[in-house]
Amino acid sequence: MPASTKTSIPDSPNAGIRVMIVGDSMSQGHEGDWTWRYRIWQWFRDQKVAVTFVGPYTGTVQPDAPKPPAPPPLYGSPKPTHGVKEDGGYAYGVSSDFDSHHFAAWGRTAATDKGLIKDVLTSYPADLMLLMLGFNDMGWCRSDAPGTLRSIKTLVFNARSVNPRLKFAIANVPQREFIGGREDLPLNTKIYNNLLQKTIPGWSTPSSPIHLVELCGNYGCGPDECPAGYDGLHPNAMGEYQIARAFSLTLVNDFKIGSSPLVVPDDIPARQLPLPGNFKVVSSPGGVTATWDAVYGACSYDVRSRIAGITAFQTGSVSSNRWDAHWTQKGWVYEVQVRASAGNALKGEWTAIQSAKSTPQTPPGPENVVVHATPTGFDILWDPPAGGSYVTEYEVLYWDQDSDFAFITSAGFKESPAHVGKLTPGHHYHVAVVSWNAAGGGFPKIVNSVTIGKGTPPTPTDLKIIAKDATTAHLSWTGSPIAAGYRLWFRNVNAAGSELQEVNGPETRLCSDQYFLMPGVWNFEWCISAFNGNDESAKCQPVLGPRPSDPDETPANSCSQPGTNPNLPHHLEGDANLSGESPVTMRAPESADTSTPFHNGSDCQEERYWEILRAVPNA
Structure with missing residues (x-):
């Protein structure tokens, strides 16, 4: 551990500058990444600028270890604390001389680091801080733009309390690819970046200068597209170069460190994602389990699976080299294949499909x-x-x-x-x-x-039945936003002693299509009840189904197609199967x-x- 003496950037860069990179996942990186930290380290070396990277961590985030499903924590119990995952390695080709010390971690916010920075700098003294935080504060709704700026300011002043001559290169926040429902994020990012640019000159002092790193303008990622990111935000190999270049521009132009900024090369090494080896799909106590050898550099794995004869193939994602069938039943046969993934576009090859029969030893529901x-x-x-x-x-x-x-x-x-x-x-x-x-x-x-x-919802009203054909009925009714769902009841009025019985499964819409009503729709009467949990209304007055009318008068809407009934409240949009x-x-x-x-x-x-x-x- 370096001695805890307070120093500043030496007059001669050749004397060595202690550099601390402070950031989140974009700075720590994932196992198999080169990281922009490595690219800026290469630039320092190429510029003949002697540096020592400092900080408590040395690695990227490692992949999750494979493990079987586990029950959730008990409700109300304290949230488990996790240490920083930093045992991940770097891309093949990273120099063994790379000084990889840093203070960057996945999920990290300025709101968190402002309270940690004093202790970190006391243990790992630095002369220059390359700071890249703020996205998680706004992206995870921890704070708005002004609140994020306040956290950055507090971080700076807390750091200065340890070293009053500490220099700061502070990056603004990159835009990420647009996410539906988060229209606030591009706007908040723009507001924050404008505030940061206008505000940090007022924080700067002659002995502790602060200069802006124009990351947003130099990183190829925005609401419309993100060619620099592998998942709409995190840097791919090209994005890593772009981030390093943005910092080098500030170091050369404002701090006069180095003579020329980093140049992003035309030929950028491609990430290799080979076929997962030793792929197996087997029956297991939980039902069905698939395992395979981990692929170095994979950020996750795409798993394509179906229940034979029940569902179509669906593609999901897992974070480790194991997949378990979720909510399964005895006898279901799962067909599964897997491929390595490093984001939205970079994918490996699919394995061949393997299958296994579910043999769960799990208990039934209560x-x-x-x-x-x-x-x-x-x-x-x-x-x-x-x-x-x-x-x-x-x-x-x-x-x-x-x-x-x-x-x-x-x-x-x-x-x-x-x-x-x-x-x-x-x-x-x-x-x-x-x-x-x-x-x-x-x-x-x-x-x-x-x-x-x-509480208990009111009884549904205005039940209407239309015979779409001789054996198909379309039912609609007026409900209440108090209701969480509806039960349908029916009986054959021409069957001696028939009583109302419930249709299998509740409805969440204010309509329902019923099929195969033999010997005909007009033989059945229907009524509806509404429920909220186990609090249930009375049944509405029964209505007898009609005979089919003119086909031209049959309504086109169908409860099997979501969004076809304009009278439904928002919470009931979607079909009966959700x-x-x-x-x-x-x-x-x-x-x-x-x-x-x-x-x-x-x-x-x-x-x-x-x-x-x-x-x-x-x-």
């Missing part, structure tokens, strides 16, 4: 689940699964249907009853419960959806070891899963 809304959440209680299955934990899944960007979220509980709080009043949530044992999580038990902060867009953006938790906002990390495809859950009877 019995007799009851859900009631509370002012800001819901209460849920259940009985253990039938058959005496041993359960180590229960996972309550809940999914906000009124937020444009929401994950399926989960919470762990050891036993019933349970309460989930801090939800949005008036929003509608799908709910399910998963039982866990040593083999993994079982197939979720779908239960009644719930509207937060509401198909539609699968948003994945969220606000990161304060302790998250994040990559980049809006990166489709696990690509879990919530709608696809919920469709499967509804299609399969709960055991």
Whole structure:
């Protein structure tokens, strides 16, 4: 560890400058990256400028280790703390002489580093700071543009309290490729960059000068396209050169370090992503598991899979060299193939397809689940699964249907009853419960959806039935935003002793198409009830189905096609199987070891899963 003496940039650069690079994921890099830190180090060497890079870390972020699925933390328990992942290596070809010390970490914000910088500089004294922070503050909604600027200012002044002669080259924030629903981000980025440019001259002093690094203008990434980034933000091999060049321009022009800025070469080495070796798909206690040899330099792996005879092929993503079937049932046959991935465009070759039959030893879902809304959440209680299955934990899944960007979220509980709080009043949530044992999580038990902060919904009204043909009926009715869903009831009026029975599965729209009504639509009467959790309205007055009328009078809209009923409230848009867009953006938790906002990390495809859950009877 260097001695903790306070020094400044020597008059002669040949005497050696202690350089600290402070940043986030764009500066730390992923295993297999060259990193812009390496490119600026090469530039210093080419310019005959003696430097020593300082900081507590030396590596890139390493890939996740393969491991089986695990239940979620218990609800309300303290968030686990994670150390900085910095055991990752660099690209093949990086010089063994590379001085890789730095202070950059994935998910890092200026709001966090402003409180850490004193201790870091005390342990690792520096003469020059190359600072590149701010994106995560605004991207993860930790702060707005003025708040991010305040964090940068505090970081600077805290650093100066350790070394009053410390020099700063501060980069502005690059734009990233546009993400739907985050129209605020390009605007906030522009506001912040304008504020930074106008403000930092006032922070500068003769002994501790600060100069702007025009990163946004030199990095080839913006809302329309991002050729410099592999995922819409993080630098690829070309982007790494561009970032290093932006810093070199400030070092040459403002600090008079070096004689000429870095030139981005025309010939940039390509990242190699070979075919994953030793690929296997096998039956496992959790159902089906696929494993393969890790590919050095892969940021993630694309997994293409389907349940034979049940679903079409779907492509998702995993962060390690293991994939496990999610929410599976005994006897399902999974067909799987995998390829290495380094972002949106750089992909390896697909493996051949392998298959295996699901043999889960996981427990079934709980019995007799009851859900009631509370002012800001819901209460849920259940009985253990039938058959005496041993359960180590229960996972309550809940999914906000009124937020444009929401994950399926989960919470762990050891036993019933349970309460989930801090939800949005008036929003509608799908709910399910998963039982866990040593083999993994079982197939979720779908239960009644719930509207937060509401009670029993009113009885639906104005039920209308149209015979689209002799055996197909289109039903529509007037509901209430209090309702989380609707049940359909029917009976054959010409069958002796017939009673109303429920159609399999609830509806989330204010309409429904019913098929194969033999011996004809006009033989069946229907009624509707509305529910909010286990609080349910009375059934509406029964309505008898008509005989088919003139085909020209049959409405064109169909409840099997989302968006065809203009009278539906927002929360019910989508078809009866919940198909539609699968948003994945969220606000990161304060302790998250994040990559980049809006990166489709696990690509879990919530709608696809919920469709499967509804299609399969709960055991």
